[in-house]
Amino acid sequence: MPSELTIVNPPPFPRGEDAIMTPLRPPAHPAPEPYRIRSVERIRLLPREERLRALADSGHNLFRLRARDVFIDLLTDSGTGSMSDRQWAAVMEADESYAGSESWFRFEAAVREVTGFPEVIPTHQGRAAERLLFEALLRPGDVVLSNALFDTTRANVERLGARGIDLPEPAALDPLDESPLKGGIALDALERALAAEPVRAIVLTATANSLGGHPVPLGNATAAARLAKKKGVPLFIDGARFAENAGLLARRDPSCEGMPAARIALSLFDLADGCLVSAKKNGLAHIGGFIGLRDAALAERVRQGLVVTEGFETYGGLAGRDLDAIAVGLREALDEGFLSARLDQVEAFHAALRAANVPVVCPAGGHAVYVDSGALLPHVPPSRFPGHSVACALYAEGGVRSCEVGALMFPEAEKEPHRQLTRLAIPWRTYTASHLDHVARTLGQIAAQRERLGGYTIVSAPAALRHFRAVLAPA
Ligand SMILES: Cc1ncc(COP(=O)(O)O)c(C=O)c1O
Known part of the structure; x- marks a missing residue:
């Protein structure tokens, strides 16, 4: 009897130095990752009231949170991936x-x-x-x-x-x-x-x-x-x-x-x-x-x-x-197996967010998915940082850390409503599909109640790269 299972062929496992010369082909389905996990790090989801307290204590700036208070950390893919x-x-x-x-x-x-x-x-x-x-x-x-x-x-x-x-x-x-x-x-x-x-x-x-x-x-x-x-x-x-x-x-x-x-x-x-x-x-x-x-x-x-x-x-x-x-x-x-799995994961996450009615920048990026927070929160003007509002809500509701890429990071974008983004950067080889499913579901719930989100104002900020160290407050 024919099996009802569709077997997806994984890409070839890296074969030493010459593996980087193998052509990279677009897969029909996300293939299983060409690696398994041998070392794990415990993460925990704080109760909601503790997350709200941590957010207030950080001056509503996710860069100022203690990392141990974050459940899933999509602040950046910079130096945060897993080494082989x-x-x-x-x-x-x-x-x-x-x-x-x-x-x-x-x-x-x-x-x-x-x-x-x-x-x-x-x-x-x-x-x-x-x-x-x-x-x-x-x-x-x-x-x-x-x-x-x-x-x-x-x-x-x-x-x-x-x-x-x-x-x-x-x-x-x-x-x-x-x-x-x-x-x-x-x-x-x-x-x-x-x-x-x-x-x-x-x-x-x-x-x-x-x-x-x-x-x-x-x-x-x-x-x-x-x-x-x-x-x-x-x-x-x-x-x-x-x-x-x-x-x-x-x-x-x-x-x-x-x-x-x-x-x-x-x-x-x-x-x-x-x-x-x-x-x-x-x-x-x-x-x-x-x-x-x-x-x-x-x-x-x-x-x-x-x-x-x-x-x-x-x-x-x-x-x-x-x-x-x-x-x-x-x-x-540059290895075909690792790179394919990486791009597949970002694309699948992009598709999951779209399916959850979250407006996202199209098409998917290579390292991150960007929520179009200007479109999600049309009632929050760029000067009140809609991308930051979504980032704070995502931490409050799901313990997920993300990063505003909009008027807070780039003050010159204050007149550009379409550039108010919230970046969900995915560290390499670090989170599983169920982690990203949690993020997509949380963002779907936030999107369904978008009118409840307000903007933020800056209480204090340095002149250069203000987003890293600014203190903010709900407007
Ligand atoms: C495109 C790009 N260039 C340069 C940098 C700066 O690199 P680093 O954080 O290692 O100083 C970054 C960091 O996010 C980046 O995304």
């Missing part, structure tokens, strides 16, 4: 020599393999890479153009007296636009800005974290690189999520069909003069970052800043064990 057995094994085998350690040479080889950049500069995390590169490059009055600078990138541009200008594709500003490849830079606007502004650099953020985690397509990056070259302006990739960008292109961009994610990622880096990478995302590590460059003279200028503020050029503020964890993690992030 191979990464932990590499940690144990690390070389902690001050200079010229074996860990450094393994790190340098992995970064060169994955990005193609000959000059590799380690940093303790992404924003240190931003600071060092921009200090070597920018002068007051300079302009940096981007599809979408992330918060720390923009802050590091602005602290030097330069200006960051975002030129996203118009489709990326419409949460309902289902265009599969809307993370690029608007090319006509880029051409105009290159003619009109004192542009010192272009940064393509792949994926575009502040817009919805959409991928930068190769075609768009190729055209941007051509315009940049014509003007003699260097182009950099913010490659914090280079693997997810490549994985989404493998699934959605016909020009990448059949290409392995590793080759797609290399093709993107090939177009650029350098990269800035927070290894806390697609390095699958808990800390770390790097700069990759072609220009040896620029690399030398950056290394002079590095040795003064981060550390010697073969560790850059990292321990040998961190360098080794990243060396393994960069390759694992």
Whole structure:
């Protein structure tokens, strides 16, 4: 008798170093994850009244909560994922020599393999890479153009007296636009800005974290690189999520069909003069970052800043064990099995939220799902932070921590109702389908009672990156 069960073939288990060359195919169903869990960490859901007290004690700022009071933590995917057995094994085998350690040479080889950049500069995390590169490059009055600078990138541009200008594709500003490849830079606007502004650099953020985690397509990056070259302006990739960008292109961009994610990622880096990478995302590590460059003279200028503020050029503020964890993690992030499971999980979560009548930015991002909180709470104006209101309600009702990406994080978005988002970032290899089901059900209940949610006002906040440390109160 034929079985009634549909057997889903899991993707092949990673087979050593060559696994990253296997093409990434879109699966018909989410396949079972190509790993099992051997170490677990207890989490607990506080009673509701204790959650409300914790929220009040934090000044209604989820960054100020104690992590132990959070049940499911979707604040960020940055440094919060689970490392593999191979990464932990590499940690144990690390070389902690001050200079010229074996860990450094393994790190340098992995970064060169994955990005193609000959000059590799380690940093303790992404924003240190931003600071060092921009200090070597920018002068007051300079302009940096981007599809979408992330918060720390923009802050590091602005602290030097330069200006960051975002030129996203118009489709990326419409949460309902289902265009599969809307993370690029608007090319006509880029051409105009290159003619009109004192542009010192272009940064393509792949994926575009502040817009919805959409991928930068190769075609768009190729055209941007051509315009940049014509003007003699260097182009950099913010490659914090280079693997997810490549994985989404493998699934959605016909020009990448059949290409392995590793080759797609290399093709993107090939177009650029350098990269800035927070290894806390697609390095699958808990800390770390790097700069990759072609220009040896620029690399030398950056290394002079590095040795003064981060550390010697073969560790850059990292321990040998961190360098080794990243060396393994960069390759694992491009592995077909791990990457497919990652993108499947985010897509399934996106579908579950839609099914629960929660308005979300379409299509799903590579690392996160973004609730369109401006649409969910039309009665809360951007100046009262609807994205933050949804984030606070999600913690109060379900013990789930998320992150506003709207007018609180980006004050210039206060006039843009469609940019009031709540980001649910999913740490790699950490939560199961039932965890995300809890989040989707809680958000569905919040959406059903949306009129009960109000806005927030800022009681006190620092000038730069205010969302991290602001104290807020219900309006
Ligand atoms: C796109 C992007 N670039 C840069 C950074 C900064 O990296 P880090 O947190 O390691 O300083 C982040 C962090 O969230 C990011 O998402």
